[in-house]
Amino acid sequence: EVQLVESGGGMVQPGGALRLSCVASGFIFRTDVMTWARQAPGKGPEWVSVIGVGGDTYYRNSVKGRFTISRDNAKNTLYLQMNSLKPEDTALYYCARGGFQLTKISQGTQVTVSS
Secondary structure (H helix, E strand, C coil): CCEEEEECCEEECCCCCEEEEEEEECCCHHHCCEEEEEECCCCCCEEEEEECCCCCEEECHHHCCCEEEEEEHHHCEEEEEECCCCHHHCEEEEEEECCCCCCCCCCCEEEEECC
8 A cells, every 4th residue: 555654744934944854655655756735725725846767856946945855765864955935935745756756655745934
């Protein structure tokens, strides 16, 4: 059974930072492209960042230069380092198997950016 478990969310002030983690199980993590996605209140889901099997990365324009996606295949873990957070980054963040995928199979982790 495929499982994805996110952690690391919380409430921070604008300009703050958080590091999200996603522990994967039930599939061969190192052979899959992985996506971080988010869904803000009242809005549809959107992809945030994608990392390929070889470490190639992709970011939506609104997070470029602020977020960094990475993976540790030995730990079956996906990360998202988020710096210079803005109120518009407030959302439920979740990881997804595959590139640019928005299918949510996990609980996600809430990120709230507010002063």
